[in-house]
Amino acid sequence: MSVLRQDIVAETRRWIGTPYRHQASLKGVGCDCLGLVRGIWRAVIGDEPERAPPYAPDWAEATGNESLAEAATRHLIATPLADIAPGDVLLFRWRANLPAKHAAIVTTSDLMVHAHDGAAVAEVAIAPWWRRRLAYAFKFPGVIR
Amino acid sequence: MAALVLSAAGAAAGNTVFGPAGAIAGRLVGALAGNAIDRALFASRREISQEGPRLADLEVMASTEGAPIPRVYGRARLSGQVIWATNLEELVATTSQTTGSGGGKGMGGGSAVTTNTTTYSYFANLAVGLCEGPIGTVLRVWADGKPLDLSGLTIRIYAGDEMQTPDPLIVAKEGGAPAYRGLAYVVFERLPLANFGNRIPQMSFEIVRPVGRLEQMVRAVTLIPGATEFGYAPETVVQKLGPGQSAPENRHITYAPSNVIASLDELQSVAPNVERVAIVVAWFGTDLRCDQCRVMPGVDNRQKQTYGGTWSAAGLDRATAHLVSNVNGRPAFGGTPSDQSVRDLIAELKIRGLKITLYPFLMMDIPAGNTLHDPWTGAASQPAYPWRGRITCDPEGRVDRPTGLLVRERRSAPFSVVAPTSGIIVRWFCTTPRCRQMPVVSMPF
Numbered sequence: 001m002s003v004l005r006q007d008i009v010a011e012t013r014r015w016i017g018t019p020y021r022h023q024a025s026l027k028g029v030g031c032d033c034l035g036l037v038r039g040i041w042r043a044v045i046g047d048e049p050e051r052a053p054p055y056a057p058d059w060a061e062a063t064g065n066e067s068l069a070e071a072a073t074r075h076l077i078a079t080p081l082a083d084i085a086p087g088d089v090l091l092f093r094w095r096a097n098l099p100a101k102h103a104a105i106v107t108t109s110d111l112m113v114h115a116h117d118g119a120a121v122a123e124v125a126i127a128p129w130w131r132r133r134l135a136y137a138f139k140f141p142g143v144i145r
Numbered sequence: 146m147a148a149l150v151l152s153a154a155g156a157a158a159g160n161t162v163f164g165p166a167g168a169i170a171g172r173l174v175g176a177l178a179g180n181a182i183d184r185a186l187f188a189s190r191r192e193i194s195q196e197g198p199r200l201a202d203l204e205v206m207a208s209t210e211g212a213p214i215p216r217v218y219g220r221a222r223l224s225g226q227v228i229w230a231t232n233l234e235e236l237v238a239t240t241s242q243t244t245g246s247g248g249g250k251g252m253g254g255g256s257a258v259t260t261n262t263t264t265y266s267y268f269a270n271l272a273v274g275l276c277e278g279p280i281g282t283v284l285r286v287w288a289d290g291k292p293l294d295l296s297g298l299t300i301r302i303y304a305g306d307e308m309q310t311p312d313p314l315i316v317a318k319e320g321g322a323p324a325y326r327g328l329a330y331v332v333f334e335r336l337p338l339a340n341f342g343n344r345i346p347q348m349s350f351e352i353v354r355p356v357g358r359l360e361q362m363v364r365a366v367t368l369i370p371g372a373t374e375f376g377y378a379p380e381t382v383v384q385k386l387g388p389g390q391s392a393p394e395n396r397h398i399t400y401a402p403s404n405v406i407a408s409l410d411e412l413q414s415v416a417p418n419v420e421r422v423a424i425v426v427a428w429f430g431t432d433l434r435c436d437q438c439r440v441m442p443g444v445d446n447r448q449k450q451t452y453g454g455t456w457s458a459a460g461l462d463r464a465t466a467h468l469v470s471n472v473n474g475r476p477a478f479g480g481t482p483s484d485q486s487v488r489d490l491i492a493e494l495k496i497r498g499l500k501i502t503l504y505p506f507l508m509m510d511i512p513a514g515n516t517l518h519d520p521w522t523g524a525a526s527q528p529a530y531p532w533r534g535r536i537t538c539d540p541e542g543r544v545d546r547p548t549g550l551l552v553r554e555r556r557s558a559p560f561s562v563v564a565p566t567s568g569i570i571v572r573w574f575c576t577t578p579r580c581r582q583m584p585v586v587s588m589p590f
Contacts, residue, residue, distance in 0.1 A: 017320065097380065110310075116317030118234065118270075118335060124317070125310030125324075129301050 003044050003142045008087035011043045012036075012105045012113045018121040022057055033103040033115045034068070037089055040105060041075075045140065049075050057117075066099045069136050076138035084137045090126075091136040100135040191256075197264040200233070200343055214328065215276040217354045222287075223275055224349040228330060229315055229322075230271035233338070233345075239263045267338040269345050270314060278305015278329040281353040281414030284407075285400055286331075288346035294399040296381075298336060305329030355415045363416040368408075371425030371506045374445065374456050374480035377490040379406050382453035394451060405490060409497065422494055423502035426482050429467050429510040433527050433536050434520050440507065441467035442481035456483045470512035477530065478508055507533040 014027060021030025025038045038048055050071070069091055072078075076089055084090065084106050091100040104114035107123060112130075115121045208227040215223060243259045275283070283302045286293040303309050305328050312332045315322035331350065338344060355361075368377075375382040375394040381402050383391040401407035412419060432438040442458035444466045449456075456463050458481050469478045487503075494501050511517065513529035520537050 020317075114313075116313060119314065119317035120320075122313065122317035122320070124313035127310045127313075130313075 001045070001142045002144045003087075003140055005085060005087035005143060005145060008040060008044055008105070008140060008143075009107045011040050012087075012107060013123065015039060015121045016113060016123055018115070020115050020117055020119055020121075023052075023055070031115055031121065032117075036113070036115050036121060037103050037105065041140070045142070064099060068103065069100050072103075072136065072138050075141070077141055077143075079137045079139050081134055081137050085139070087140065087143060089138045089140070090134060091138075092130065092133040093135040094133060102133075104130075192259045192261065195260060195262045197262070198343070199265045200235075200267065214274070217276045217280065217352050218356050220351065220353050221276075222349050222351050224347065225273040225275045225331070227345075228272050228274040228325070230269065230345075231318055233343075234268040234270070234335065236266045236268065237263060238266070265343075267343045268335040269338055270318070270332075270334055271336070271345065272312065272315065272330055272332045273348065273350070274325070275329045275331060275350055275352055276305070276354075278303075278327055279307075279354075280304050280329045281355050281417075282410060283329075283331060283350050283352055284411060285351040285398075287349045289341060290347070292399045293348070296399075296402060299334040301332045301334070303328075303330050303332070353411070353414055355417075360416045361418055363419055365421040365423065366412065366416075366419060367423040367425060367504065368405075369425050370479060371427035371504070372443075372479035372481065372508060374483055375451070375454055375486055376479070377405055377424065377482045378454050378486035379403055379489050379493045380453055382451055382486075385450040385452060391452070394454075406493070409493070413497065419499065421500040421502060423504040424487065424490060425504045425506050426487060427478070427506040427508050428481055429469060429478070430507050430533060430536065431467070431510060432517055433509070433511070433531060434518070435536055437517070438536060439467075443467040443469045443478065443510065444480040445469055445476035445478065446480075454483060454486060456480065458482070458484045467510070469510050472512070477512065478510060509533050509536075 015031065015036055018026075018028055018036075019030050020032060021035075022032050023035065024030040024032060025035030027039055031039060034052060038052065041048060052071075053067075055067075072089065072091060079088060086106050086108055088106045090104045090106060090112060092102040092104070093100040094102070102114070104112040106112050106126070110126050111123055112126050113121060113123045116124075212226050215221075217223070239261055241259060241261050243257055245256050245258055282304065286295060286300075301312060301314075303312070303325065305325075307326050309324050309326055311322040311324045314332060314334050329352070336345075338346075370376060373395075378395050379402065381396045382394040383396075384394050385391050395403045395405065397404055398407045401410060428440050429443040430438050430440050442461055444456060444463050445468075447463055447468055449463065456466075458466065466481070469476050469480065471477060491501055509531050511527050511530060515526055515529075517527045518525065519527045521535065
């Protein structure tokens with residue numbers, strides 16, 4: 001199955017304005033950062049490959065496991081941070097010694113869409129503040145161009 | 146019921162005797178007495194609701210329309226204007242506690258009291274416009290006049306250049322936002338207000354805007370102190386003082402995780418063209434006579450317990466390394482930088498795009514009153530803490546004026562950013578022709 005980057009970006013932008021709801025994943029109603037990625041997977045690829053485990057808002061910090069990055073590695077294709085392109089999934093870590101726990105989807109070379117904690121899904125610049133915290137990049141399977 | 150009746154009665158009585166203030170006091174006294182009667186009368190299976198202090202108003206402070214934008218030269222402390230804020234975010238937490246149910250502990254039984262405690266905590270999202278950009282950076286921040294610890298806070302500083310992009314929080318809250326190009330501003334995201342009486346504190350900011358030409362010309366710096374056990378560690382290291390007591394080893398500021406990070410932030414904002422940092426790493430020599438001199442990494446304390454980093458250098462630990470001498474009960478030097486702290490600092494400098502020079506350094510730890518023969522004068526005691534250049538291989542140094550030490554570097558593998566491996570071996574030699582074959586020690590990094 002092939003996926004076009006522009007289809008991912010178009011679907012991603014349809015989520016803008018969705019309020020932030022922890023653990024939710026429903027366009028226009030509520031989602032968190034992982035819910036956004038899950039929703040786009042459902043729209044451009046199909047059924048979700050695994051059920052997300054329960055997690056707390058500060059999840060993974062207690063255990064120190066890279067749960068989010070490990071799940072992404074199971075289903076997405078890791079790409080070098082220098083090669084990110086529209087439609088790619090970015091993972092961020094807030095502090096150097098903590099696991100990555102935030103996700104976003106690239107829409108242009110310097111913009112991304114993410115669910116901002118406490119606010120809503122929004123398209124924002126990938127500013128230096130974000131680039132310093134960028135930990136991983138992945139592309140959806142089947143992306144051809 | 147009794148609480149209500151007595152509270153009203155108390156208010157009336159208080160008002161009659163002491164006026165309005167008396168009414169309040171009277172109401173309180175009455176309510177307390179009434180509560181006690183209520184408890185006695187209706188002692189079984191009740192529910193008590195307690196509420197913590199709650200704000201009646203979630204509006205934030207005003208900001209002045211049309212206020213001038215200051216222009217800063219050098220370093221200044223400004224309080225700025227609130228240019229954007231959301232209403233305060235309220236977080237409600239309820240805990241429930243049941244006591245006395247089922248007559249446990251032989252207390253009679255039957256009277257279960259459930260106490261529901263609701264607490265409110267508040268968070269502020271706000272942007273504060275500071276001054277005309279571009280500035281170097283914002284260093285210290287004061288909230289209500291006290292230094293604000295920025296660790297754990299989400300704070301984004303915009304230097305006010307013409308390329309800056311809109312803040313993600315403002316975009317997410319408003320659906321779109323200006324980037325405020327040319328304006329230096331700061332965004333606080335979910336600032337907890339509990340320490341400030343549940344209101345936005347009065348804040349002021351230390352702004353650095355380099356305008357001189359000298360700062361622009363700085364290309365390289367040398368980083369000291371070379372004698373500091375954890376002074377180069379980018380993460381916080383604390384010393385354990387006793388049960389529940391600790392003191393920072395390498396963090397004496399509030400706006401960065403460690404002193405060295407604060408220094409580098411300030412360096413790069415003030416002197417943006419710096420390309421290279423030389424890291425001074427000091428080891429200790431024990432004697433002016435080359436054949437007697439031992440060169441070792443040292444610690445300032447054998448017993449010290451630390452969290453966030455454990456001291457180790459060249460395979461020696463705190464128990465086996467050289468212990469530096471004391472002057473008036475205090476260590477004469479700081480210890481040698483822990484190898485791991487040097488490696489972490491090198492990784493940090495690489496991320497910042499800086500080149501690195503390792504600058505090995507020797508300090509002579511020879512205290513006053515030693516019994517070491519002085520090769521220069523023949524005296525029974527060497528001078529206290531002499532210059533390292535006075536090490537000599539000749540017992541009669543006067544005859545053959547010796548020179549100092551030569552440092553040789555050998556680079557066997559390049560540093561990697563993620564995990565800098567042992568790449569440099571430093572050997573100390575005496576440069577006097579007769580004895581230069583003698584390497585004193587190796588410093589592996």
